[in-house]
Amino acid sequence: MTDRRDPTPRRDASRNRERPLRILRVTSDIHPEVPGGLGLHVHSLSKKQAEMGHDVTVLTSDHGDRSLPRTAVRDGYALKRHREVASPVDNSIVPGLAKSLWDLADEYDVVHAHSHLFFSSNVAALVASLTDAALVVTNHGLFSQTANRWVQEVHLRTVGRKTFDAAERVFCYSETDRDRLQSYGVQTPVAVVRNGIDCTTFRPVESDESERAGERNDNGDTLLFVGRLKPGKGVGVLLEAMAELREQFPDLTLRVVGDGPLRASLEEYAADCGVADRVTFAGWRSQEDLPAEYGAASVFVLPSLSEGFPRTVLESLACETPVVTTDLPQLESVLDGVGLTVPPESPGMLASAVGELLADDERRERMGAAGRSLVTDRYSWDRTVERTTAAYYDVLDAEPPAEASPVAEGRTPER
Template identity: 30%
Template sequence: MKRPHVLRLCSVFEPPDAVLAHGARFDPIGGMQNHTGQLTRALAARGVRQTVVTGRPPGAPRRDAPSPGVVVLRHGLRLRAARQLYCVGAARSAWRHAPGLDLVHAHVGEDLAVLPLARMAAERAGAPLVITVHTSLHHTFVAAGLRARALKAVGGRIEDWAERHCAQVIGLTPRLAERLIDGGVAAERVRVIPSGVVPAEFAGDVADPFPQVPRPRALFVGRLHRQKGIETLIQAAAALRGPLVVVGDGPERAAAEAAVRAAGIGDRVYFAGFRPHHAIGAIMRHADVLVVPSVYEELGTVVLEGMQAGLPIVASDTGGIPGALGDAGVLVAPGDPVAFAAGVNRVLEDRDEAERLGALARERARAYGWDGLAERVLEVYDAALGFEPTAAELVAVA
């Protein structure tokens, strides 16, 4: 069967290592970046031609071809605010490349532009639209503050409108799929396909990237943003039984570093900054516990990566995390630094329990390999293009 030519629209995409030279302040590591990059590679390996239209972090080329049959077109100004100005160039690019497309696939997060752009491109191409909801501004986004409440109100309406005019909707978790169906999306148009991992990235012996940091150590990987619970984590750090390594960058880094200095724990918290995604496996293999203190998280790729690495995980009991982690980790209330510190210390002090949780996590991670997930995305594309799905291709939502 001939593979489709897909236009992938996403406000963020896996950045090249070149962003390191520019401070990596534009959310260089995050679930959607990893998801879109890994999915694009996995589909390219299956012969799917893809044009990716996305935002441009500082230091990233405007155009590159990371895989055979894949072209990435990045747009946007070098601003730390109003990053959605990428949509001006992205609209021109999507319009120009729409003719000849077979399908448009939009990835939705906290962005107001991507869905109108995707709908426009699909209409111009006469092609079906598939939407992957990474964060639902209508159903699951937790709004704190005036800006976030306005984003939720406007973005929720845009999301509802787009979901009524698309061929298929992919939710990362059964929880989200249920809410989409309850919100009026026909059940036969909803699929559950989570983010995934590449097992090879977590295999083999590698050198410790942080030999200067004592063991046992706790690890945080992600954007330094309020959504990720970085404030809670810093408050918990003083009570941890071992040092904390913070890998990532973002708008809350300066505040987090200031809080560490104010607490007098600068010798116990190590800010490693942004590291390219291919380095995360090695970092995790030399950690003793992964901490995920997110305020909300639809799924959390870092959770899946920690599971693949066989790490015990202490995470917020929020969003899709409990469904992915199950009994292979310690769940605590989001925003509770005392509970997080207690959970981490429990794992650091009881190595038998840590090994048990790590083994359970690694076993659960087997369901999240990108090879299998890419095949499921291809089945969604077939359904959107009018090929008759089999019963096995329809995902039941419990």
């Protein structure tokens, strides 16, 4: 293990990009214990990199579930859970993770933290600044859907920025996210690595598959929402839009796939809006079941107030289902020709956009085919993993500054 007082990043002297890497991943959430895009991204990335021959260990939180084993092996990677002591605004506080990082960081080639918003990533940045760990951070979106915006602004300009600045590389899903991050003064080099999905799992399904799943509305069109039922997802706005659409499309139904703290209140709100008989709260569905859900839907709707780069949009497009989302900057250019965007918290405009697509079967079909082509060309999961892993080697191959060069100081590089 390297002397912790040595500030020089460890490098691989051989620069052999075929050699397996030791990857220490740090995340608040992991699939399937915590549903959502971040946890699924972390699990899928860890699984794929393990299949590629890399040694992957994931440090995460138990989120208060003491029945979970402290350590486990899942799909080829090691998992180490830490005890949660508190969870303000869904931010899992796990003090024990700091000790694991301190003990393990120098034994790994790369430490990869996910999202600057979480305690776990902030601790990873602190440990990296005190050791020679090669830290990279994935920006899963600058703002969460939970805490107040002004609190997040303060965090981003202080602790969040320090987390990014401690890294040797930051990953963003889009050029828009990169530019927004740099507008906050982050100087760390940014690599745009687009989010991706498994296009063999998410694909158009035959109608009988959707019918066997019991998801098809034989009398009319179906709208679909997939996600956590929490503030910021905009499901209440979608219910209001359903109320406006019902007169024009009396057989229209809505399936809400997901669960969360707002489920009971949203079910009540559906009744208040007069659409309870047309809305099904289906709970979570497995990844294997989701293609049938998308395939049975006429339009996928995501009225979120904020997002990183939502996997659900890509999943829907891969299944040839057009989408309507809020006009988030990172989505507007992507959805050109494959979906529509509207301002957030605008049920009337949301209803209008959805109605526009429901009234034009041929347009939906064209959008669906174009969406599938877009995802397979630019957002395949294999490409995401390959580019992420290649960026690790770029970081390890980078020459340290001349004044800190181990060769210049007569030391032998350890990487």
